[in-house]
Amino acid sequence: MTDREPPDHSPGPPRLTTREAAELLGVKPETVYAYVSRGQLSSTRAAGGRGSTFDADEVRALARRSGRREPSAAGGDLVFRTGITLIEGDRYYFRGVDATELARHHSYEEVAEWLWTGDLRPGVRFTAPAGTLAAARRTVDSLPAHSGSTDRLRAAVTAAAAVDPMRFDLSPGAVLSSARSLIPTLVGALPVRGDASDTADGGTPEGPDGGPVPLARALWTRLTARPADAASLAVLDAALTLLIDHDLAASTLAARVAASAHAHPYAVVSAGLGVLEGPLHGAASGLAHRMLQEAVDRGSAVPVVADHLRTGRRVPGLGHRLYRDEDPRARTLFALLEDVPQAAEALAAAREVVSTTARHAPLAVNVDLALAVLSVAGGMEAEAGETIFAVSRTAGWIAHALEEYAERPLRIRPSGLYTGPRPPQPLPDPFREPGSAD
Known part of the structure; x- marks a missing residue:
């Protein structure tokens, strides 16, 4: 694939290049193609066969489902003043202090x-x-x-x-x-x-x-x-x-x-x-636990990852929309788990999950996989x-x-965009069981 694709000039509604789709989704271009391979997004080859293009409405819908907030010139997004957590540059901070150091x-x-x-x-x-x-x-x-x-x-x-x-x-x-x-x-x-x-x-x-x-x-x-x-x-x-x-x-x-x-x-x-x-x-770590436990029991993560991909299931514990690279929470926990001797087998299985999946989609590890290593190594439930x-x-x-x-009460009151039938509508007919007499 190429990172710099020409604008699409095909007839019909404007389409997005891979880079434009990635920016809208807040992910790497490689992850866009991972969405395509998982059936979450459709693509069309660009004119001349250079790269792919994507339907803008479909990309926006995926962004909404994944929680990505699009910039809004009208200020329509829900934005809250908060002095608690800042996520920036693949790191996160509590009140300005690196949370991993804390x-x-x-x-x-x-x-x-x-x-x-x-x-x-x-x-x-x-x-x-x-x-x-x-x-x-x-x-x-x-x-x-x-x-x-x-x-x-x-x-x-x-x-x-x-x-x-x-x-x-x-x-x-x-x-x-x-x-x-x-x-x-x-x-x-x-x-x-x-x-x-x-x-x-x-x-x-x-x-x-x-x-x-x-x-x-x-x-x-x-x-x-x-x-x-x-x-x-x-x-x-x-x-x-x-x-x-x-x-x-x-x-x-x-x-x-x-x-x-x-x-x-x-x-x-x-x-x-x-x-x-x-x-x-919160329950996502349980899916990662079950996958990792199966990898440990089978002695290899390769067939477990293959089973997930063959059945169309997402490989849990990988990727995070707020981080382009490794989740800093996972990085910190993996480093600490190195000092736990009984975690060696689960750590090796987790690394094999990452390396095996990287052949299909380069997704970095997230905190759910790190929690799974802890729970599997500790003999805990999923x-x-x-x-x-x-x-x-x-x-x-x-x-x-x-x-x-400390804020104005009841300030979080979004307005619904009504899509039902326009009034006035007649009163609905009473429901009757099939075969009942009039």
Whole structure:
């Protein structure tokens, strides 16, 4: 293919060159051809056989489906002022500080607290009130045995809200108090899978001094029955930190809409969890886990990738619309996973997935594949990555809620473009079962 294709002068509506389509989609030209090979986009050879052209309306529709926001001279895009996350030049920053550096040097609780307040408090720990945790556990324990972790987290949020009479106080101090107790409640309400020697009263995280243990350690026992080691806990803690926020992802937008209506912080988190459960968002890591586990079991990623491509399935864990190269979150986690001996097999399988897929489409690794390496290496269930994502992102939703509470209420009110029949229309005829008498 060529990067510099001549404008298309064929009759009919104007068509886009590969470079123009790539710019509109926010991807590399090579990725445009990957969309074509996956059947997501159609192409036509340009006049003279030099390169391909693309239908502009079809490209715009794909851009809308993938979440790419087109520049709008009329200012019609939803744009929010935010001082939380900046994504720029294949890197991302929390309040101007490189998020990957924060993850390497500070714990999840420390970064969350700093993101909320601007104060870095070394060694800060979040604590779940006994009454709140007990209510959340009773609610979670009442769910069917087949319930997923996100089902349990949503139930725990609802229970925590019900026992908090101050939940409607939207002052920053009250919101932060709720957040500091809600996050450890979410973790503590999940069933313990591993060694509970560092817990008291049936699972309340407790350190050697009788205080709370770091959130990553408490969460580890909810994800796997394998004992925790320092290197694995460092990866989990870094993953929690890296996933706190990522600009206006779909779940964060839902959380801001709820906050705009002055919903209390528990309802804001519930809104985020509802969107996060989608297969294209928080649940994406589960697809990567299953693929990677199959590659490890079969001893090679090549046939697994081939099966995905042959059946028209996207290879999970690859590509991200906001990064042209490797997702910085994945890069950081892969580096930390190098220090985990039991992750060697899963790491090798992940690298083989990338190299095998590169023959078909040069897509870089994203954070879902890194979470899959962690979950496969740790003997976790496929939904572990989604659980990590949900617990972590709760802090980000709270940060966005604090911003949104300070804005004009109900400002997020898009207008619908009505496409139905024009009024006046007659009243509809009553529905009658086939064969019924008149």
